[in-house]
Amino acid sequence: MNIIEARKICKSFGGISAVSDVDFELRKGEIHSIIGENGAGKSTFIKMISGDYIADSGTITFEGREVKLTRPEDATSLGIRTIYQEFNLIPTMSVAENIFLGDLPLKNKVVSWPEMYQKAHDLLARLGVNIDSRKNVSELTVAEQQMVEICKALSKDMKVLILDEPTAALNENESQKLFTLIRTLSSQGVSIVYISHYLNEIMDISERISVFRDGKKVTTVNKEDTKVSDLVTYIVGHEMGHQYKERQVEFGATILEVNSISNNYLTDITFQVKSKEIVGLYGLLGAGQLEICRTLFGDLPINSGEVKINNKSVAISSPIEAMKNGIGLVPSDRKNEGLMMNMSVGVNSTFSGTYLRSKHGVIDFAKEREVFEKLKQDVQIKTTGYNQNITDLSGGNQQKTLISRWMDYDSSVLILADPTRGVDIGAKSEIYDLLYDFCNLGKAVLFMSSDLPEVLGVADRLILFSDGRILTECNCNEVSQADVLNLLNASEEQSEETVAS
Template sequence: MTRLSLVGVSKIFGNSKVVDNVSVTVDPGKVHVLLGENGAGKSTVIKMMSGIYQPDEGHIEIDGEEVTIPNVDAARRLGIAVIHQELNMVGELSIMENLFLGNLPTKAGFVDRSTMRSKAIEALKMIGLDEDVSKPMKELGVARQQMVEIAKALMQNASILILDEPTAALTQNECQQLFSIIGQLKAKNVGMVFISHHLDEIPKVGDVVTVLRDGQYIDTVPASTPESELVKLMVGRNITNQYPRKAAERGRVLLKVDSLNRAGAIEDVSFEVHAGEVVGLAGLVGAGRTEVLRAIFGADSYDSGEVTVDGTRVAKNSIPQSIAAGVGLVPEDRHTQGLVLGASVADNLGMATMIPTAKFGFVNRSLQRNNEGETSRKLNIHMSDINQSVGSLSGGNQQKVVFGKWTMAHVKVLLLDEPTRGVDVGARVEIYELINEITAHGGAVLMASSDLPEVLGMSDRVLVMSGGRISGDMPVSEATQESVMSLAVSHMQDSDSVDSHSNSADIPPKGLTSDSLQNTYEDNREGVLQ
């Protein structure tokens, strides 16, 4: 079976060596975890493995023989396939058609749909996926879409499978399904590269871990290595407090939500957030957290109710009014809702302040650039320069840019929807410090997160949502994972609402420790998703 090795590879972009003398070997039937902070070079390494980039120094070996991988097709012929975090699929096409994209079988000059169907059924059976192959891909959840991508790779006789952040948008139950498939592939001698920011997943799937830092090889260690040691290898220092919440003085009410209703989504939602306060918003699938944040920000309308910011009522369904009132939103999906990926870091940082700082209808470019430069330095955004495309930054640095847009605007109320999803442990701590800074200066933060330890670690107060309603409001000193989960499932039997903006909007907490409550969640989730 295929053995893939990168031997002393380096990659240079401009004057920057983003990967420097890195060696990695992927053995048959083993899972090799690549670990490192955002910007450590993981993505560049897997792009060299898969033919997207070619190394500027060093070389690649297959089964001990030096090879060149000039493009993705060449990688595929060598048995190398990648399952990207952003899935390569066409939602309107069927499962069968997606499996054969770019490789349609033909007969007498026509597409051989009979062969497509039989091979598609066989491919799904191979990974234990029971779906009608004529079903459109968009009707599948993210986990099943990923399973189809894996099936597609195996149809192409892939013996090396690269999984880039495969669990970032999966529920805990879906993660277990994926891990089961990985186990089956290991038994078939498929070698795998696995990238994840969830350190608790590493011993479940990994065999060995290679740690990168600032583009350089640090060490290769067993997957059983304690998390604290892995973190130290990643960031070069001990992180003793993963949730460094610094309590601020509680001031006046900055955000008041009164009897907010939207049919099928949220029902009679009322709460307040004070200056200096971080309020965590917890809940399960379909709880309505994302809908509440989007309604407050004006991205979605609502049927009745009122949103007040610092004593002034804000009109519904008006993002400009919300921004003018001092409200900012860090959305769940930074790529499609938080950034313009083709624009520069500078232009993305300045989006919320471009109009307010304009003079006589013209953008005040001098002031904007000064503020953008100061903000990028303050947030420690790793980039070649401020004119670099934001789409070329690592995920953690992209998230800092989204935060920076609102800190530049000096917002009073910052709404956070999954603020650290897909962000490594080092960048997470930096984002938490940004939250602390906002509240220290008298701002208010409302944070929806699927990471329950994050909610409990960074909140002063916790609101729990269930079935579109607020089912609990408690100071964090009284909140436990068990008490939050009990409230999270309290109205699930009455709810048939599902987040209308994302299949992954309310992913259940990975840190849940109570088996009985987890079972309750799984039972209720099936009913909610029907």
């Protein structure tokens, strides 16, 4: 039985079609994934199912009855809940308060705190989640906050749960816990719509998969009848070759030299990066790979040690100092740490070099636009122009805008932290090509990613981190994914034995 049926759904913005003639069916209790490149229409479609957008035409049927979804309340009243990447929780309130906000249990017109905490505990227990319902949300991990969001939805007679990129900020263990929770909900009769760019997890969690491309649904397939390579072909519209290029490059002189760097997060970190080289950084969550990125960009202090750029010792006490010394950073959280979300594409792209085109504090906007047009062409940012708001761009184009910022600034070292998180497979390849082109100019790249196959595929050399230290270095073409995981697991076991003794 279909709980949701959508027929001939269309939506346009400013005369540009975002979703066109989409038919979609969601069965009761099934896990149905929606995939596609950024800008394919996935988010627009689920926002119409959620009542955030109003469809221009077409019909939506819920449990056999045609419904009009003109606001989020229309969807929630039917039991449709949507959890986006940005959570809707109040960090200063407890888990229980967040779950029942707007529907607090009352006794004699006063909040019954014991009842609320017990109800929250029962909901969490129903999903196999061990979180103290009295704990403030600000004290929870991202994964725990996601579980609270799901319990919040479950507290209000949830029939359909829509998850948008739910594992984007989760590690492997947290993702597996989420999958267990999703399967539990499915077994209880809740229908799941699951959106992700990670095709391996799509194949792991889904029963059926719908593929969107250019605003249309191109196919729906059963998981058992398809392979990852088939999904890639459906997504991009043609067969793709190898995602990662085999680079045969003769590296130049050392550009970045890190000597015995230590701070509150790192201990005695030493390595070098040469001209034209991509060095990958990898480790388990909190192992130090993200912290070295932040330290080299001046976001974390250096307590001891030395950094050299082109054989010259430099002091990096702030991001400004890092930039002055030719270091650029594409942070892991592009929306909160990288982009100015209330500004245009053009301003975000040229921001780092704007001062170069200013005189006596006055910006030469004609020159700014000229520089942006060249960057847009070089980096292939898909945008209507300089003034388009950055929020209108897909995740891949937002990321390319951030990368273009450092090309404008002429950085000699580019540090990237999870640069393809939340980016579709086509945009990933474009970002990899930008990094290869950047290196071919004689520059150096530090590439940190939570996706081990990606690090091994993109980088020339790998630096493994464990407990704030460098565990080992190796050439990427000489190790397998299993080799790396075995090294990290052995290191973790040794650390646990040391702590225990």
